[in-house]
Amino acid sequence: xxxxxxxxxxxxxxxxxxxxxxxxxxxxxxxxxxxxxxxxxxxxxxxxxxxxxxxxxxxxxxxxxxxxxxxxxxxxxxxxxxxxxxxxxxxxxxxxxxxxxxxxxxxxxxxxxxxxxxxxxxxxxxxxxxxxxxxxxxxxxxxxxxxxxxxxxxxxxxxxxxxxxxxxxxxxxxxxxxxxxxxxxxxxxxxxxxxxxxxxxxxxxxxxxxxxxxxxxxxxxxxxxxxxxxxxxxxxxxxxxxxxxxxxxxxxxxxxxxxxxxxxxxxxxxxxxxxxxxxxxxxxxxxxxxxxxxxxxxxxxxxxxxxxxxxxxxxxxxxxxxxxxxxxxxxxxxxxxxxxxxxxxxxxxxxxxxxxxxxxxxxxxxxxxxxxxxxxxxxxxxxxxxxxxxxxxxxxxxxxxxxxxxxxxxxxxxxxxxxxxxxxxxxxxxxxxxxxxxxxxxxxxxxxxxxxxxxxxxxxxxxxxxxxxxxxxxxxxxxxxxxxxxxxxxxxxxxxxxxxxxxxxxx
Numbered sequence: 034x035x036x037x038x039x040x041x042x043x044x045x046x047x048x049x050x051x052x053x054x055x056x057x058x059x060x061x062x063x064x065x066x067x068x069x070x071x072x073x074x075x076x077x078x079x080x081x082x083x084x085x086x087x088x089x090x091x092x093x094x095x096x097x098x099x100x101x102x103x104x105x106x107x108x109x110x111x112x113x114x115x116x117x118x119x120x121x122x123x124x125x126x127x128x129x130x131x132x133x134x135x136x137x138x139x140x141x142x143x144x145x146x147x148x149x150x151x152x153x154x155x156x157x158x159x160x161x162x163x164x165x166x167x168x169x170x171x172x173x174x175x176x177x178x179x180x181x182x183x184x185x186x187x188x189x190x191x192x193x194x195x196x197x198x199x200x201x202x203x204x205x206x207x208x209x210x211x212x213x214x215x216x217x218x219x220x221x222x223x224x225x226x227x228x229x230x231x232x233x234x235x236x237x238x239x240x241x242x243x244x245x246x247x248x249x250x251x252x253x254x255x256x257x258x259x260x261x262x263x264x265x266x267x268x269x270x271x272x273x274x275x276x277x278x279x280x281x282x283x284x285x286x287x288x289x290x291x292x293x294x295x296x297x298x299x300x301x302x303x304x305x306x307x308x309x310x311x312x313x314x315x316x317x318x319x320x321x322x323x324x325x326x327x328x329x330x331x332x333x334x335x336x337x338x339x340x341x342x343x344x345x346x347x348x349x350x351x352x353x354x355x356x357x358x359x360x361x362x363x364x365x366x367x368x369x370x371x372x373x374x375x376x377x378x379x380x381x382x383x384x385x386x387x388x389x390x391x392x393x394x395x396x397x398x399x400x401x402x403x404x405x406x407x408x409x410x411x412x413x414x415x416x417x418x419x420x421x422x423x424x425x426x427x428x429x430x431x432x433x434x435x436x437x438x439x440x441x442x443x444x445x446x447x448x449x450x451x452x453x454x455x456x457x458x459x460x461x462x463x464x465x466x467x468x469x470x471x472x473x474x475x476x477x478x479x480x481x482x483x484x485x486x487x488x489x490x491x492x493x494x495x496x497x498x499x500x501x502x503x504x505x506x507x508x509x510x511x512x513x514x515x516x517x518x519x520x521x522x523x524x525x526x527x528x529x530x531x532x533x534x535x536x537x538x539x540x
Contacts, residue, residue, distance in 0.1 A: 136424075280331035280333040287423060292430040293430055293433075306378075307375070321432065325381065325382075330387055332389060338354075338398075340353035366412065384414065386415050387416050392419060395418040399416075477513070
């Protein structure tokens with residue numbers, strides 16, 4: 034027979050079972066709560082990552098906006114610079130066209146003057162030849178008249194002697210009066226002949242004088258045109274120093290006509306030293322942008338060229354031209370030996386411009402020897418005349434104009450960068466100030482919420498005012514501040530600005 038379980042034991046077991054069940058329920062509840070908290074943390078972490086990604090994407094967007102604004106500003110600046118450069122290039126092209134037209138007009142005027150001078154020289158030569166021919170004819174006529182006079186005189190003397198001898202034998206006793214009567218007709222004939230001879234001689238002299246006056250009038254024109262040229266030619270042919278000075282003057286005139294300024298764009302006879310320490314003085318050194326140089330030296334060759342002009346035969350002319358070419362070749366060799374391009378302190382291309390101021394002499398030398406220019410080129414000497422030198426000098430002047438424009442553009446770009454950096458620095462400081470103001474505003478609003486909010490101190494102390502008789506002041510109405518400034522716009526300026534020296538010092 035089974036024993037009955039005591040009641041206390043049953044109660045104890047029931048309580049124990051209840052405790053175990055309650056523990057199990059509590060454990061299961063805590064386990065579920067832990068799982069839920071873990072899931073909540075994971076969800077919060079995922080939300081934080083999404084917020085960070087969104088913030089990073091927003092920052093990248095703001096940076097892209099800043100880069101776009103900067104690139105847009107640079108594009109506008111480049112377009113303005115391109116427009117200005119195109120305008121300047123158009124002006125330079127117009128000036129070049131005007132210079133070419135002026136050069137063509139001067140060449141035409143020079144050709145016309147050369148043609149007129151050649152025509153006058155030809156006319157003068159023809160007049161000289163005609164004058165010489167007429168003088169020779171007059172001299173021949175005078176000699177013929179003199180010979181005829183002498184012949185008549187001799188014949189008359191012979192005839193008179195013969196008559197006297199014949200009449201002396203037959204009329205020895207005739208008186209002097211009879212002899213005079215006999216000789217009178219012959220004396221009259223002789224006097225008439227003498228008068229005629231004198232008349233012819235006087236007419237010849239007057240005609241010669243008239244022709245001489247006309248020739249002198251024509252010669253005076255040529256003399257007035259060629260006096261200065263002859264004087265200059267004589268000086269140039271007689272004194273090498275004078276010829277050299279004249280050539281240097283012509284070369285400097287060309288430099289100034291091209292718009293170059295002494296001291297700024299070129300120097301006259303600057304002193305240099307070669308590798309051996311010997312002093313060298315080129316006639317002119319033209320300065321180029323980037324601290325480079327171009328050497329010009331004037332050479333005058335006139336003596337042999339003048340002989341070629343006045344030569345009477347083709348053989349003499351060819352010989353004179355050959356001597357002229359030889360003189361030019363000697364000038365080339367002399368310049369090549371001086372080696373101006375390798376002087377100490379000289380930054381010049383490996384050639385020297387040899388200026389020949391007499392254009393016809395330059396042309397005749399190249400026409401007579403077609404390899405002369407290549408000979409000079411191989412010796413690093415370039416032959417130039419006024420016509421070929423001026424475009425080079427004009428190009429140098431234009432290079433200086435472009436260099437000045439580039440310097441101004443660089444200066445403007447530097448100043449623009451400085452202004453931009455200053456504006457960016459101010460914007461960054463404003464952004465910092467805005468952030469500070471935003472933080473202070475947020476703290477203020479939080480404090481207002483804590484004081485006057487639904488769960489703030491106002492609601493808790495109002496009851497004290499109702500209960501206390503000493504509370505005689507009304508609580509003021511406190512409102513939160515609303516942010517009405519737009520600090521985000523400053524990000525377009527601050528976001529992509531370069532680092533600025535002195536930011537830390539300025540802040």
